Amino acid sequence: xxxxxxxxxxxxxxxxxxxxxxxxxxxxxxxxxxxxxxxxxxxxxxxxxxxxxxxxxxxxxxxxxxxxxxxxxxxxxxxxxxxxxxxxxxxxxxxxxxxxxxxxxxxxxxxxxxxxxxxxxxxxxxxxxxxxxxxxxxxxxxxxxxxxxxxxxxxxxxxxxxxxxxxxxxxxxxxxxxxxxxxxxxxxxxxxxxxxxxxxxxxxxxxxxxxxxxxxxx
Amino acid sequence: xxxxxxxxxxxxxxxxxxxxxxxxxxxxxxxxxxxxxxxxxxxxxxxxxxxxxxxxxxxxxxxxxxxxxxxxxxxxxxxxxxxxxxxxxxxxxxxxxxxxxxxxxxxxxxxxxxxxxxxxxxxxxxxxxxxxxxxxxxxxxxxxxxxxxxxxxxxxxxxxxxxxxxxxxxxxxxxxxxxxxxxxxxxxxxxxxxxxxxxxxxxxxxxxxxxxxxxxx
Numbered sequence: 297x298x299x300x301x302x303x304x305x306x307x308x309x310x311x312x313x314x315x316x317x318x319x320x321x322x323x324x325x326x327x328x329x330x331x332x333x334x335x336x337x338x339x340x341x342x343x344x345x346x347x348x349x350x351x352x353x354x355x356x357x358x359x360x361x362x363x364x365x366x367x368x369x370x371x372x373x374x375x376x377x378x379x380x381x382x383x384x385x386x387x388x389x390x391x392x393x394x395x396x397x398x399x400x401x402x403x404x405x406x407x408x409x410x411x412x413x414x415x416x417x418x419x420x421x422x423x424x425x426x427x428x429x430x431x432x433x434x435x436x437x438x439x440x441x442x443x444x445x446x447x448x449x450x451x452x453x454x455x456x457x458x459x460x461x462x463x464x465x466x467x468x469x470x471x472x473x474x475x476x477x478x479x480x481x482x483x484x485x486x487x488x489x490x491x492x493x494x495x496x497x498x499x500x501x502x503x504x505x506x507x508x509x510x511x512x513x514x
Numbered sequence: 515x516x517x518x519x520x521x522x523x524x525x526x527x528x529x530x531x532x533x534x535x536x537x538x539x540x541x542x543x544x545x546x547x548x549x550x551x552x553x554x555x556x557x558x559x560x561x562x563x564x565x566x567x568x569x570x571x572x573x574x575x576x577x578x579x580x581x582x583x584x585x586x587x588x589x590x591x592x593x594x595x596x597x598x599x600x601x602x603x604x605x606x607x608x609x610x611x612x613x614x615x616x617x618x619x620x621x622x623x624x625x626x627x628x629x630x631x632x633x634x635x636x637x638x639x640x641x642x643x644x645x646x647x648x649x650x651x652x653x654x655x656x657x658x659x660x661x662x663x664x665x666x667x668x669x670x671x672x673x674x675x676x677x678x679x680x681x682x683x684x685x686x687x688x689x690x691x692x693x694x695x696x697x698x699x700x701x702x703x704x705x706x707x708x709x710x711x712x713x714x715x716x717x718x719x720x721x722x723x724x725x726x727x728x729x730x731x
Contacts, residue, residue: 309570327674329592336592337584338570344580345568346560349535353553361579368583372591396561443554466555467562469526510550 302331308338313391316342317375324376340368343392347399354403354440363406367399404440446509450502457483457490461498472496517544518552525556535560600675601640601668608661612636615660622656628722635726639672646672653726 303311303319311319316339323332344364351363371394374382383394451459457479465475472492479490521540529535537556541549559565575581605615616636620629638644646669654665661668 305570305572324592332592333584333588336587337575337581340584340587341570341575341578341580342567344578344583345535346565348579349529349537349560350557353537353541353556364579365583365586368587369590372587376591390563392563392567393561443550444557447554447558463562463564466522467559468564469523469559506554507547507551510547510554 302328305334305338308335313339313342314381317381317391321375336372343395344368347395350396350399351403355406359406363399363402366402367395370398370402371395400440400444407440443510446506450505450509453505454502457486458498458502461490461495462502465495465499466502472499516548518548518555521552522555522559526559529559530566599667599671601671602675604661604663604668604671605640610660612640618660619653619656622660623653623725625722625725628718631719631722632726635722640675642672642675644672644676646670646676648727650725650728 302323308316308319316335320332320335320339323329323335347367348360348364351367352360355363381391383391451462454462460479460482461475464470464478465472470478472495475495476490476492479495480486483490521543525537525540537553540556541552544552605612608615610618613633616629616633619636620626620632623632625632635644639649649669649672651665654668657663658665658668663671
């Protein structure tokens with residue numbers, strides 16, 4: 297019987313994803329189903345709305361709920377599969393990135409089925425169902441894979457400091473002054489400290505590159 | 515600011531204010547390349563490590579899509595299996611109060627006079643203090659009839675609810691039993707010496723203990 301200390305919902309909510317998943321697995325193994333149920337509810341509540349948002353922009357409305365449900369089933373199947381932290385060691389960096397990747401692939405699976413395309417893209421790995429869907433990705437007109445790849449490609453070309461600028465300034469929508477302060481604090485070794493003007497230029501360049509990447513995919 | 519910038523900012527503000535992450539009302543305001551760009555940026559925002567996660571809110575959870583999904587997952591992954599249903603749950607399923615069950619168990623085992631001691635042993639079983647493997651088949655058989663179950667299922671239920679130190683706790687009880695029932699004591703001699711005689715074991719309790727702790731023949 298696994299051992300654990302039962303946590304209150306407030307304590308559970310403070311756990312990061314890795315610890316919440318570990319707690320869920322431990323309570324389930326110990327047959328403490330009340331605690332396990334609360335941990336599962338929290339994990340689902342933490343991500344359901346954002347996964348819904350991720351899926352809703354890609355698949356027909358009547359398919360959204362089904363796909364979101366499939367995402368969580370795939371996640372929990374893998375989590376309870378006995379492998380510790382299944383999101384480690386793959387191409388993603390965290391539980392959050394992993395669950396979004398699964399959402400992407402489940403959406404791709406659906407579109408592939410809808411549009412009848414069966415050829416996997418070179419970067420897909422059909423053998424890993426949990427990450428890459430059951431049989432590769434579609435090359436449908438929505439260009440789902442390309443849209444996702446465009447961001448990744450544009451980010452990969454940049455330095456860590458510039459990536460942080462984009463994360464905070466574009467994806468986080470923070471004011472340029474705040475972004476500059478955060479970046480200077482996180483990267484004290486920069487040759488010249490980051491100014492709000494620098495932030496605006498970096499953001500503008502990224503947006504231009506993203507447009508080009510998306511146009512190039514047409 | 516372009517339409518895309520404005521819409522992205524509006525989306526981020528709406529989400530931060532608890533208005534949800536549905537991008538469709540925002541995406542529907544642009545077409546073509548701009549729509550794809552906004553889709554990519556909203557995706558990136560949702561996935562970004564700097565985007566705050568949703569905090570637990572039991573009131574908002576109630577009746578939400580998340581609750582429906584969690585209910586499906588609970589049934590799929592956390593439904594009690596036969597080996598995880600506790601003795602208490604089986605009693606509840608049989609709609610028996612503990613006192614009622616103890617009365618009937620005492621009767622079934624022919625231990626009506628030792629009802630209080632039966633209650634003590636049953637309490638230990640239900641709270642996981644008695645190791646599943648130490649409960650005699652006779653007791654399980656009687657309980658199974660009362661709970662509309664089988665001795666095997668009951669053994670599994672006891673195992674599921676067993677506390678990690680149940681064996682140690684039972685050893686303590688058995689040791690006390692042994693010391694309370696002296697072997698070959700000549701009570702007359704003890705009285706003659708004027709020494710205090712060991713506490714007389716209650717014969718009724720001893721009989722019940724023998725049934726619950728005596729093991730299988």
